[in-house]
Amino acid sequence: MEELTNEKLKAIYGALLKSRLVEEKLVEVYERREIAGVHSAIGQEAIPVGATFHLKRGDVFTTVRGHIESNVVLGMDLKRVFAEFYGKAAGYCKGKGGEVHLCSPDYCNIGGRGLIGASIVMAGGAALAFKLRKEPYVAMCFFGDGASNQGTFHEGINLASVLRLPVVYVCTNNAYALTTRQSESMNIQDIADRAAGYGIPGVVVDGNDVVAVYEVVGEAVDRARKGEGPSLIEGKTMRMRKHAEHFVETKRPPGELEEWKKKDPLDRFTAKLLQDKILTGREIEEKKVQFMKEIDEAVQFAKDAPYPDPKEVTSDVFYER
Amino acid sequence: MRELTFAQALNEAIRQQMEKDERVFLIGEDIASGIFAVTQGLAEKFGKERVINAPLSEAGFTGAGVGAAMVGMRPIVEIMYIDFITLAMDMIANQASKQFYFTGGQIHVPMVVRTSTGIGRRFGAHHSQNLSAWFMHIPGIKIAIPSTPYDAKGLMHRAIEDENPVLFVESRLLYGTKGPVPEEPYSIPFGEADIKREGKDVTVVASSLMTIAALKASEILAKEGIDCEVIDLRTLVPLDEETVVESVKKTGRLVTVDDGYQRAGVGSEIVAVVMRQIPSLKAPVVNVASPNSPVPASPFLEDLYMVKETTVAQSIRDLMAKY
Numbered sequence: 001m002e003e004l005t006n007e008k009l010k011a012i013y014g015a016l017l018k019s020r021l022v023e024e025k026l027v028e029v030y031e032r033r034e035i036a037g038v039h040s041a042i043g044q045e046a047i048p049v050g051a052t053f054h055l056k057r058g059d060v061f062t063t064v065r066g067h068i069e070s071n072v073v074l075g076m077d078l079k080r081v082f083a084e085f086y087g088k089a090a091g092y093c094k095g096k097g098g099e100v101h102l103c104s105p106d107y108c109n110i111g112g113r114g115l116i117g118a119s120i121v122m123a124g125g126a127a128l129a130f131k132l133r134k135e136p137y138v139a140m141c142f143f144g145d146g147a148s149n150q151g152t153f154h155e156g157i158n159l160a161s162v163l164r165l166p167v168v169y170v171c172t173n174n175a176y177a178l179t180t181r182q183s184e185s186m187n188i189q190d191i192a193d194r195a196a197g198y199g200i201p202g203v204v205v206d207g208n209d210v211v212a213v214y215e216v217v218g219e220a221v222d223r224a225r226k227g228e229g230p231s232l233i234e235g236k237t238m239r240m241r242k243h244a245e246h247f248v249e250t251k252r253p254p255g256e257l258e259e260w261k262k263k264d265p266l267d268r269f270t271a272k273l274l275q276d277k278i279l280t281g282r283e284i285e286e287k288k289v290q291f292m293k294e295i296d297e298a299v300q301f302a303k304d305a306p307y308p309d310p311k312e313v314t315s316d317v318f319y320e321r
Numbered sequence: 322m323r324e325l326t327f328a329q330a331l332n333e334a335i336r337q338q339m340e341k342d343e344r345v346f347l348i349g350e351d352i353a354s355g356i357f358a359v360t361q362g363l364a365e366k367f368g369k370e371r372v373i374n375a376p377l378s379e380a381g382f383t384g385a386g387v388g389a390a391m392v393g394m395r396p397i398v399e400i401m402y403i404d405f406i407t408l409a410m411d412m413i414a415n416q417a418s419k420q421f422y423f424t425g426g427q428i429h430v431p432m433v434v435r436t437s438t439g440i441g442r443r444f445g446a447h448h449s450q451n452l453s454a455w456f457m458h459i460p461g462i463k464i465a466i467p468s469t470p471y472d473a474k475g476l477m478h479r480a481i482e483d484e485n486p487v488l489f490v491e492s493r494l495l496y497g498t499k500g501p502v503p504e505e506p507y508s509i510p511f512g513e514a515d516i517k518r519e520g521k522d523v524t525v526v527a528s529s530l531m532t533i534a535a536l537k538a539s540e541i542l543a544k545e546g547i548d549c550e551v552i553d554l555r556t557l558v559p560l561d562e563e564t565v566v567e568s569v570k571k572t573g574r575l576v577t578v579d580d581g582y583q584r585a586g587v588g589s590e591i592v593a594v595v596m597r598q599i600p601s602l603k604a605p606v607v608n609v610a611s612p613n614s615p616v617p618a619s620p621f622l623e624d625l626y627m628v629k630e631t632t633v634a635q636s637i638r639d640l641m642a643k644y
Contacts, residue, residue, distance in 0.1 A: 060392060094425030101423040110391055111424060115411050121381050122416065125388020125396075132346060132370065132394065139388070152411075155381025162376060316422045317460050319429040319484040 001054070001218035004211065006278050012053060013273055016210055017284070018291045019045045019069040020266050022078065025295050026068070026085065030245045034303070035085045038099060039065040043208075043240035046265035047172045048142060049073055050213030051233070054221040055108050060126045061140040062119035063112035064172070065100050065244075070142070074107040078294060082302035089308040090301070096312060117150030119143065120169070124156050127165035127230075138166045138224040146177025148191045157230065161198040166224035168217060169232045172207065174239035179250045192234040200230050207235025208265040211272075237265075322501035328358035330470035330502045331435075331491065334477035335360070335397065337506045339367050342395060345481060348373040348382045349399025349435075358496055359435070360399070379408035383434065387417045390432040395481060400436040403490065404447045409434075417486040418461030432487070433480045438529070439493035440580055440611065440627045445618035451529075451581040451611070456488050457557050457590055463511055464557040466490040468532035470500040472555055475509030482508065492530040512559035516568070520550035523574040523637055526565055526591050528554040531578040537630035538637065547641050557587060565591060566598045573603035574644070576637055580628050583610035604644030609636050 002008065023045065026038040041048070048069035055061060061070055071081060076092070084091030084102045091097070092104045103111030110126065113119050123141035130137040147153060148171055160167045171191050175182050188194075195202025201223070205216040213235055220231035238260035242250055273279040325333065339345045351357070353364035353374040364372035375382035379400060386396035400406045406413065413434060421429045438451040456462055465480050465487055467473040473491070480487040517532060518539050527535040532553040539549035550568050554561065569575050575595055577588030588608035595606070609628055617623050 092425065093423060093427065096425045097423045103424055103427065105392075105427055110388075110428060111420075113416065115415055118384065118411055118416055121384025121412070122388035122391070124381075125385035125390070126392045127388075128385050129389040129392045129394045132389075152380050152384065155376075155378035156384065158376055159378060159381045159385060163373070316426040318463075319421050319426070321484060 001215070001222055004214065009273065009278055012049060012210055012214065013269060013279060014287060015053075015069070015073045016045055016049045016266055016269055017287060019049055019072045021288070021291050021295055022068050022072060025299060027241075027245060029299060036098065037244050037246040038085070039244045040241045041068065043260065043264060044172055044174055044237045045069050046210035046269070047170060047207045047213055047235035047237060050210045051140060051142070051168070051170045051217040053214055054218055055140060057108070058135065058137045059140065060105070060108050060110045060137070062110055062123045062142060063103070064142050064144060065112055067102070067112055067142060071102070071107065071109060074109070076104055076107045076109070078298035079301040082298045083305050086302040086305070087307065088302055088305035089312075090305045094312060095308050096316070117143065117147040117152040120147065120150070120152045121156035121159070123167050124160040124165050127160065127167045128163060130166055131163070136225055138168060138221055140168045140170060142170050142172065144177065145171065145173040145175065145182050145191060146185070148194065149185055157198045157200070157232065160230040161200050164227065164229040166227070167230040168220045168224055169230060170217060171232065171234045172237060173234050174237050176239045176243070176250055178243045179248065190234060192232055195232040200232060202232040202234070204234050204236060207237035208263045208268060210265055210269050322503065324499045325470050325502040326358070326496065327470045327473050327491075327498050328496040330474040331359045331477050332361060332363070333502070334474045334506070335481070336363060336366065338478065338481045339363070339371070344393065344395040345397065346371045346373065346394060347397045347399065348375050348386055350375055350377060350401050352399050359491070379405050380412055383409035383412040384416070386432050386434070387412050387420070387430055390417070390430040391420065391428050395431050397433045397435060397481065400434060402448050403436040403438050403452050404450050406436055406452065413462065413486065413488070414456070414459045418459050421485070422461060429484050430486050431484045433489050434486065435489045435491065437491045437493045438580070440616055441494060441623060443618055443620050443623060446615040449616040451490070451579070453488070453490050453557060454581050454586045454590070457587065461486065462558065463487045464490065465511065465555065466528045466557060467555060468495065468529050468553050470498065470502045472509060472515070472553070474502050475507050476555060478506055478508040479511060483511070490529060494530050495533070509555065511556045512561050513555065514561035514564040515553045515555055516550065516564065517553045518549060518551040520548040520572070522548045522572055522641065523550070523576055524565070524568040524572045525549050525551045525576045525578060525633070525637070526554065527551065527578040528557065528587070531580055531628060534628060534630045534633050535578050538633035541630065541634045542637055545638070547637060549637065560594065562594050562598075566595055569595050569599060569602065574640065575602060576607045576609060576640065578609045578628065578633050580611050582613050583608055584613045586610050604640055607636050607640055609633055
């Protein structure tokens with residue numbers, strides 16, 4: 001695992017901050033009904049940010065809906081990201097994938113699925129390809145607590161374990177699947193416990209501590225690259241918004257959001273870096289201004305961009321060389 | 322020319338592709354154990370890393386095929402019986418088939434899903450169906466469904482070389498049938514139906530085992546003075562509309578033969594294709610197909626259930642008598 005130098009910590013901070021700003025902007029443009037919807041990950045960014053810092057060119061990851069953080073870490077062009085949300089031709093998927101399927105293999109991103117849990121088996125397939133080709137790459141698979149109840153979770157992880165595939169399963173446990181609490185959908189506290197059933201390591205980590213996530217996922221990635229097989233990491237966090245912005249409100253116990261707001265991953269990391277004098281308040285403000293400018297330009301680009309050509313309705317059904 | 326069985330022809334095509342292209346690998350249940358004719362000897366030749374015995378988990382190993390294809394491999398996934406494909410339906414009908422479209426052409430899925438059909442083995446409702454028609458409905462997946470050893474080998478070569486997901490439907494009742502098969506690799510283009518028998522009175526459109534039933538029925542009817550033209554579709558997607566429509570223009574009569582359920586079946590689609598292009602026929606169309614009821618296990622009931630050459634012949638005879 002790469003050492004956490006001050007430079008690295010600053011880079012992680014930058015990605016965490018930028019992800020938050022993009023997430024907030026997506027909610028804002030949804031509220032103006034400029035995009036169809038967004039599954040906001042505000043408050044959960046530390047898990048994908050910390051994990052994705054271990055990916056290198058050649059690796060792949062599969063996403064969950066509205067997965068902004070890994071794209072930010074790997075440097076996808078925000079103009080084309082927003083264009084995809086706006087359904088424009090300049091989007092990475094020509095506007096045909098939208099929020100759910102946004103991807104770019106050039107940035108390790110092989111996409112998200114409308115069917116929760118499907119990517120758990122597909123990530124294993126990518127890892128199988130790496131193993132057959134004797135390549136040093138890993139597949140990182142992001143999913144949530146809800147997806148861990150799908151049959152694909154069982155089938156995918158069992159197969160990956162039996163074949164010792166280089167996969168890192170990163171479960172964002174944000175306590176809710178749509179409106180259903182974890183306690184209503186499983187009789188265990190820790191999804192990581194399920195790893196034992198497949199004979200692989202399962203680790204719980206504070207999902208709002210980006211450094212802790214970085215370290216735990218780093219060990220799993222190292223293990224995968226050494227040919228020792230898959231691992232399951234469960235990051236504990238809280239969904240701070242609705243399932244999706246267009247969705248019904250979630251009924252929550254009183255005080256839940258207030259309690260978790262105190263554990264906000266960005267606030268915590270900001271406080272730590274200020275305290276350790278790795279960043280100054282002024283540097284943070286400068287970063288914020290710089291990112292906001294980039295994000296605003298991306299939104300403007302997406303709004304101004306043309307829609308896809310009408311022929312795109314029926315193109316790309318089959319790939320013919 | 323040398324003769325091979327249908328199963329040997331498929332085996333040879335897969336072996337030739339595996340020799341040529343390192344990206345080709347096999348995954349499925351019990352395929353490395355050498356208990357099935359089509360994959361026999363492949364694990365010994367190419368190793369168990371490339372011929373993978375998967376756990377009983379259709380969604381798991383089909384999804385592994387999709388994921389591997391997305392990053393450049395050419396997997397051949399085996400679903401032992403098409404009845405089991407229900408367990409892998411999301412991987413085929415939502416993931417593999419739509420990947421190229423919803424990524425805006427960035428990621429394609431060159432994967433073959435081999436599977437088998439076959440009524441008449443006394444296996445009952447979960448080991449007998451032909452569900453091919455379901456997949457005609459889904460954009461983004463091709464369907465190859467051969468009837469002879471020659472076509473089986475050529476279509477398998479083509480399927481493995483295709484850049485898209487291909488459902489390859491094999492009739493278990495054809496595995497032991499023999500026919501001439503060239504030794505060298507060759508490829509049969511998709512979307513080209515084969516007129517297996519020329520005739521002037523009635524167009525009979527079939528595929529797979531039902532092509533054989535239609536040909537046998539034609540021989541019976543020839544003695545009665547009825548001249549059938551038998552079209553073997555060979556691929557359901559893409560569908561060779563031109564060959565079918567031209568034939569019906571000539572004969573004025575259309576009979577489809579398919580061992581899937583009749584309702585919303587392959588035959589229904591053939592009828593729609595024809596009637597979109599021809600204003601009227603000499604006779605109403607006939608869809609010979611399995612009843613809209615599950616496949617029974619009792620030998621007595623299954624014999625009544627299944628489409629046979631005599632069923633096909635009788636349907637055509639009735640049609641010709643009335644019109």
